[in-house]
Amino acid sequence: MMRRGIAAVMAAAALMLAAGTAGAVEINFLTWGGHYLDTYNPMVKDFEKKTGIKVNLVVQAGAKDGLTKITAQRNDPQVDIWGSIQSTAEAAAAAGLLATLKPELLPNLKDVPKGFVTPTSVTVVNSARGIIYRKDLVPFEIKDWKDLWDPRLKNRVGLSYVIDTGSTLVMAALVGGGSEKDIEPGFAKMREMKPNIAGFFNTDPESVKFLENGEFAVIGYAILANFYLKLGPNSNLRFVMPDKPKFLAGIPFTIVKGRGAEREAAAHKFLDYLLSVEAQEFLTGRFGQIPANAKAKLPENLRGAIPEPPLTNVYDVDWGVVNANYAKWKERWDKEIQSR
Secondary structure, three states, X not given: OHHHHHHHHHHHHHHHHHOOOOOOOEEEEEEXXXXXXXHHHHHHHHHHHHHOOEEEEEEEOOHHHHHHHHHHXXXXXXXXXXXOOHHHHHHHHHOXXXXXXXXXXXXXXXXXXXXXXXXXXXXXEEEEEEEEEEOOOOOOOOOOHHHHHOHHHOOOEEEOOOOOOOHHHHHHHHHOOOEOOEOHHHHHHHHXXXXXXXXXXXXXXXXXXXXXXXXXXXXXXXXXXXHHHHOOOOOOEEEEOOOOOEEEEEEEEEEEOOOOHXXXXXXXXXXXXXXXXXXXXXXXXHHOOEEOOOOOOOOHHHEOOEOOOOOOOEOOOOHHHHHHHHHHHHHHHHHHHHOO
16 A cells, blocks of 8 residues: 555656656755766756756765765755766765666666666766776886886876776786685785875876876876876877776766655656666766666777777676775775875
């Protein structure tokens, strides 16, 4: 009986939206700043024009910051839709912070592979990870993760533990013959890299700033979206996506629980808009990403930045293991790697 009551409320809210009676509805979208805001601003204006639903952009410094925000707001949620990364989306779901998605309110979901969908999230785009470096500051062509340990990179590599929730450490573990389930080789390899480490960063904007001002010559684990528009034939930056393993991060979007049926229905409508072919091609063209909607075309200017899909040797991180050990590993990282 209770389930039927909730379904009736959601259906009524959906009908209101479809009829254009939800013009007063406002939802808050938590995402990254900088280039992300420049990209989403025209999209939310287009969405508002089409639906009458206003979307307010709220900035997170990173996915961990976003998780901290919605966790702190558990008893009084202020966010409706959240763009995140896989590890933090899984942590939020485990903490009971996310609403269960309603496929009936997401018509475009039919064109998204099932592997990109969970009960509480859907991958909107896939983001390439790799190494980016200043060609004018690095005396050789970087091709592989193992190149980060090359003595010619002494005092030139910038790293982060928090970006992608410890993925730098997981990468090092894989290079050393381990994995997130056997992390000791990762710490051993990171200790070996210490002569090459120039410093550390905690946010996406810092990675861009430190590379551009020459404080770092290399970002040892980089997010292509942060640098994509700065690449090109005349750029002094080069991005490489090493093979074996490739790191490809799905960018899941979630709806935060507890904001009421009307806002939840509006959030579904915005999420469905982001999954449309038009929105997918605009997003991936702006960020150099791979669309989740199978009907959307890969952006032309992505070719050359990453290998042609379908991508092979993509490593599937066990985020349950990473999330369970993240704090403990962070304490060790601070003592063993980040302390100079």
